[in-house]
Amino acid sequence: MIALVVNGKRHAVDVAPDTPLLWVLRDNLGLTGTKYGCGEGVCGACTVHIDGRAERSCQISVKDAHGKRITTIEGLAKGHPVKKAWLAEDVSQCGWCQPGQIMQAAALLREKPAPSNADIDSAMEGNLCRCGTYQRIRAAIHMAAREAGKGGVR
Ligand code: FES
Numbered sequence: 357m358i359a360l361v362v363n364g365k366r367h368a369v370d371v372a373p374d375t376p377l378l379w380v381l382r383d384n385l386g387l388t389g390t391k392y393g394c395g396e397g398v399c400g401a402c403t404v405h406i407d408g409r410a411e412r413s414c415q416i417s418v419k420d421a422h423g424k425r426i427t428t429i430e431g432l433a434k435g436h437p438v439k440k441a442w443l444a445e446d447v448s449q450c451g452w453c454q455p456g457q458i459m460q461a462a463a464l465l466r467e468k469p470a471p472s473n474a475d476i477d478s479a480m481e482g483n484l485c486r487c488g489t490y491q492r493i494r495a496a497i498h499m500a501a502r503e504a505g506k507g508g509v510r
């Protein structure tokens with residue numbers, strides 16, 4: 357059994373130690389908000405926070421995630437400025453890439469509360485969107501930064 361702390365809750369999972377964290381989140385814990393895209397670390401659909409940093413959960417084994425603080429899209433507060441801005445800007449199209457985009461954006465804003473367009477492009481470049489929502493993603497991140505600056509939840 358491997359112990360994991362996900363969204364503040366402790367879990368014990370009975371899987372091989374080299375199982376990707378993404379499989380465990382989705383198949384063992386039922387946290388299907390985190391998406392499978394490429395499985396190779398190049399699309400960003402599976403992005404979660406590990407100890408507050410955006411990481412690709414398809415590239416991390418449960419063994420390596422043990423003892424760390426894991427947050428998925430389900431664990432990001434409902435009133436989080438990024439979630440609110442995503443709705444306000446109507447960012448999603450098919451939606452598949454969006455949980456990963458949101459997690460990546462939330463991590464960016466934690467590091468850079470008022471990112472420039474260049475900061476956003478650099479932080480988000482590894483999160484692919486086949487529907488081409490990039491302009492709305494950028495607008496939503498700017499909106500979230502403005503709202504967070506007014507004292508919203510981060
Ligand atoms: S599924 Fe993990 S980066 Fe694509």
Ligand code: FES
Nearest residue numbers: 450451485486487
């Ligand atoms: S919204 Fe469809 S892949 Fe990004």
